[in-house]
Amino acid sequence: xxxEVKDLRAVVRPEDENEEDAGVREILKGLSLSIASxxxxxxxxxxxxxxxxxxxxxxxxxxxxxxxxxxxFKGEDLLALEPEERAARGLxxxxxxxxxxxxxxxxxxxxxxxxxxxxxxxxxxxxTPDFMRLIREKTQxxxxxxxxxxxxxxxxxxxxxxxxxxxxxxxxxxxxxxxLDEIDSGLDIDALxxxxxxxNALRSEDxxxxxxxxxxxxxxxxxxxxxxxxxxxxxxxxxxRELALELEREGYAAYQEAAA
Amino acid sequence: xxxxxxxxxxxxxxxYKYGFETHVETEKAPKGLxxxxxxxxxxxxxxxxxxxxxxxxxYRLWLxxxxxxxxxxxxxxxxxxxxxxxxxxxxxxGPKSLDEVDPEILKxxxxxxxxxxxxxxxxxxxxxxxxxxDAVFDSVSVATTFREELEKAGVIFCPISEAIQKHPxxxxxxxxxxxxxxxxxxxxxNSAVFTDGSFVYVPKGVRCPMELSTYFRINExxxxxxxxxxxxxxxxxxxxxxxxCTAPARSEHQLHAAVVELIALDDAEIKYSTVQNWYPGxxxxxxxxxxxVTKRADCRGRNSKVSWTQVETGSAITWKYPSCILKxxxxxxxxxxxxxxxxxxxxxxxxxxxxxxxxxxxxxxxxGISAGRSQNTYRGLxxxxxxxxxxxxxxxCDSLLIGDKCGAxxxxxxxxxxxxxxxxxxxxxxxxxxxxLFYCRARxxxxxxxxxxxxxxxxxxxxxxxxMEFMAETQKLIGISLEGSVG
Ligand SMILES: Nc1ncnc2c1ncn2[C@@H]1O[C@H](COP(=O)(O)OP(=O)(O)OP(=O)(O)O)[C@@H](O)[C@H]1O
Ligand SMILES: [Mg+2]
Numbered sequence: 001x002x003x004e005v006k007d008l009r010a011v012v013r014p015e016d017e018n019e020e021d022a023g024v025r026e027i028l029k030g031l032s033l034s035i036a037s038x039x040x041x042x043x044x045x046x047x048x049x050x051x052x053x054x055x056x057x058x059x060x061x062x063x064x065x066x067x068x069x070x071x072x073f074k075g076e077d078l079l080a081l082e083p084e085e086r087a088a089r090g091l092x093x094x095x096x097x098x099x100x101x102x103x104x105x106x107x108x109x110x111x112x113x114x115x116x117x118x119x120x121x122x123x124x125x126x127x128t129p130d131f132m133r134l135i136r137e138k139t140q141x142x143x144x145x146x147x148x149x150x151x152x153x154x155x156x157x158x159x160x161x162x163x164x165x166x167x168x169x170x171x172x173x174x175x176x177x178x179x180l181d182e183i184d185s186g187l188d189i190d191a192l193x194x195x196x197x198x199x200n201a202l203r204s205e206d207x208x209x210x211x212x213x214x215x216x217x218x219x220x221x222x223x224x225x226x227x228x229x230x231x232x233x234x235x236x237x238x239x240x241r242e243l244a245l246e247l248e249r250e251g252y253a254a255y256q257e258a259a260a
Numbered sequence: 261x262x263x264x265x266x267x268x269x270x271x272x273x274x275x276y277k278y279g280f281e282t283h284v285e286t287e288k289a290p291k292g293l294x295x296x297x298x299x300x301x302x303x304x305x306x307x308x309x310x311x312x313x314x315x316x317x318x319y320r321l322w323l324x325x326x327x328x329x330x331x332x333x334x335x336x337x338x339x340x341x342x343x344x345x346x347x348x349x350x351x352x353x354g355p356k357s358l359d360e361v362d363p364e365i366l367k368x369x370x371x372x373x374x375x376x377x378x379x380x381x382x383x384x385x386x387x388x389x390x391x392x393x394d395a396v397f398d399s400v401s402v403a404t405t406f407r408e409e410l411e412k413a414g415v416i417f418c419p420i421s422e423a424i425q426k427h428p429x430x431x432x433x434x435x436x437x438x439x440x441x442x443x444x445x446x447x448x449x450n451s452a453v454f455t456d457g458s459f460v461y462v463p464k465g466v467r468c469p470m471e472l473s474t475y476f477r478i479n480e481x482x483x484x485x486x487x488x489x490x491x492x493x494x495x496x497x498x499x500x501x502x503x504x505c506t507a508p509a510r511s512e513h514q515l516h517a518a519v520v521e522l523i524a525l526d527d528a529e530i531k532y533s534t535v536q537n538w539y540p541g542x543x544x545x546x547x548x549x550x551x552x553v554t555k556r557a558d559c560r561g562r563n564s565k566v567s568w569t570q571v572e573t574g575s576a577i578t579w580k581y582p583s584c585i586l587k588x589x590x591x592x593x594x595x596x597x598x599x600x601x602x603x604x605x606x607x608x609x610x611x612x613x614x615x616x617x618x619x620x621x622x623x624x625x626x627x628g629i630s631a632g633r634s635q636n637t638y639r640g641l642x643x644x645x646x647x648x649x650x651x652x653x654x655x656x657c658d659s660l661l662i663g664d665k666c667g668a669x670x671x672x673x674x675x676x677x678x679x680x681x682x683x684x685x686x687x688x689x690x691x692x693x694x695x696x697l698f699y700c701r702a703r704x705x706x707x708x709x710x711x712x713x714x715x716x717x718x719x720x721x722x723x724x725x726x727x728m729e730f731m732a733e734t735q736k737l738i739g740i741s742l743e744g745s746v747g
Contacts, residue, residue, distance in 0.1 A: 059702045060701070060702070084701045084706045099696055112705055238691075
């Protein structure tokens with residue numbers, strides 16, 4: 001199994017550690033999910049149900065504390081690893097809100113990231129010509145002008161551009177598990193098609209996907225094998241492609257009531 | 261108070277007038293400072309009478325002056341009588357090979373990607389230059405080629421003591437014309453006792469055929485405690501000069517008080533870059549270098565231009581304000597600064613832009629990064645004289661904090677005596693955002709590397725002003741100087 005999440009519980013710690021424990025909130029409340037290589041899974045669910053939190057906990061974002069449950073990634077205890085180690089082992093999170101880093105050219109960021117991962121894996125650094133070849137190929141596939149890579153990471157990028165760049169990073173880093181948090185939000189119709197093509201091009205037997213989305217439209221382009229409904233920090237129902245269509249028609253009302 | 265004591269010591273020493281002369285063989289003057297020591301230094305250097313008088317005058321001024329205390333730095337009182345003001349210029353016995361060099365220093369060289377041959381020279385390994393001669397691409401012969409090239413162009417580039425001998429007219433005309441001996445306490449001290457330093461004269465219309473940084477890059481200088489640098493760019497001339505080194509500099513002296521004077525005549529341009537990486541002391545701030553420098557440029561000519569670019573990462577205490585006197589009409593002064601403080605370092609640095617001529621322009625970009633328990637102050641003055649119509653200044657001071665035990669302070673002074681001027685000031689203070697760090701780490705970049713990446717982005721504007729061959733090294737240096745600042 002590529003990813004195996006069992007009964008995961010996680011809380012948010014307030015910024016100030018000295019604050020009363022009253023500030024602690026449980027967001028993930030016993031979440032279980034398994035993804036095999038080659039599969040595409042989609043998670044849908046109402047706002048605030050914990051979808052992004054789940055992706056953050058998987059990527060190792062500080063500020064969350066796992067209180068119960070286990071996460072195995074390629075047979076390893078994922079939760080024991082630093083975020084950069086998770087990335088080097090092939091976990092990739094496309095952020096719902098990509099972060100700006102002023103003054104750092106995108107090109108440099110990508111090169112540093114790629115080589116940092118290779119170093120952590122004990123591989124040789126990629127030479128500049130090889131790196132440039134890789135970048136040229138991937139930017140062409142995604143219809144991203146090279147000029148954008150000379151700009152600082154995400155600074156002044158439009159919402160859609162940021163999302164497209166996340167997919168570029170994914171294409172360059174070649175992870176084995178791709179978590180895409182609302183990669184479709186903010187994309188125009190053409191961009192959605194391009195991004196979906198980019199993702200589809202990466203689909204392979206040794207790679208798994210977890211799509212977080214609100215819109216079944218994305219799933220027209222990237223066809224999932226499994227669809228899960230997440231409500232209040234739990235997967236409350238799983239099904240096939242048709243579940244997304246059903247949700248689109250009927251909303252989450254029935255699940256909300258059941259969970260309450 | 262301190263002056264009283266100095267006087268007393270001086271009087272006592274006078275009883276033993278020339279009493280130390282028997283020690284001449286050892287090439288070392290006794291500790292302390294008095295007129296005889298200055299005579300001794302001047303004699304050792306074989307200086308003409310006017311130079312000795314100049315030094316003595318500076319010394320007498322120094323006796324009347326007080327140590328400045330206005331900077332936001334704290335240190336125990338310095339005993340100026342406990343310092344040797346003259347020691348043999350001969351090299352101390354160096355390590356026999358790199359095996360004997362402090363592994364910490366070697367690690368840093370490695371991180372900076374400095375070639376092995378240069379490492380030996382930098383670490384002062386005995387006989388290193390000779391070793392280099394045998395190499396195919398040896399630095400010594402390259403240096404010789406450079407020297408010939410400079411001579412052909414008519415550029416004078418030599419130690420200041422040699423210039424005093426060989427080019428007395430130029431030295432007499434310009435030395436102290438920008439930083440007069442009585443300018444401040446440390447400048448006066450430097451004027452009295454300086455023994456090392458560089459002299460550069462670029463004749464009319466000559467564009468110095470190479471960056472003098474290239475020369476230093478392979479020809480590490482043994483920097484003295486009281487350095488004196490004088491650079492003159494004649495009409496229409498251009499020179500780029502880099503002082504210092506990205507490699508960590510060990511110093512035998514705790515107090516460094518250099519004076520740098522730049523003179524730009526009509527249509528001349530000087531680019532002066534500094535990379536300062538003196539020993540900052542241990543984690544508790546013990547033993548680091550006190551760096552009290554006076555650097556000033558005189559844009560004397562019309563359309564002249566001086567750019568100061570500095571990367572300050574070392575020293576326990578830095579007290580430094582490279583300035584521009586914009587005398588010539590249309591002259592331009594620029595100050596680009598990166599000041600990084602970590603551990604217990606204290607930095608009080610900035611610039612002074614003094615607009616005297618018409619349509620003079622100045623631009624100040626200061627990037628301060630504070631980490632650990634350090635204190636980092638930008639102190640700047642923009643002054644615009646009544647007659648400086650059309651003067652313009654733009655100042656941008658950005659501070660970045662890493663952790664919550666350090667401090668960043670911005671102290672801008674603006675004095676505009678004419679309404680026909682435009683002064684703009686922008687300042688920001690920010691922290692490295694957790695979001696940025698996590699974003700980098702989620703892409704596989706370890707935390708310290710991520711901090712270095714983000715900080716390098718923060719200072720990018722200034723890095724780009726450095727000579728090409730130093731840009732990459734400086735980026736690495738920034739990472740190294742911030743090590744241990746997170747986690
Ligand atoms: N760092 C935090 N501090 C406080 N509350 C948090 C934090 N992170 C998440 N939460 C809370 O946890 C809940 C789940 O948030 P999350 O972002 O995971 O939702 P989501 O399912 O991704 O929603 P959306 O569809 O709107 O993106 C929300 O109520 C949110 O306010
Ligand atoms: Mg979300």
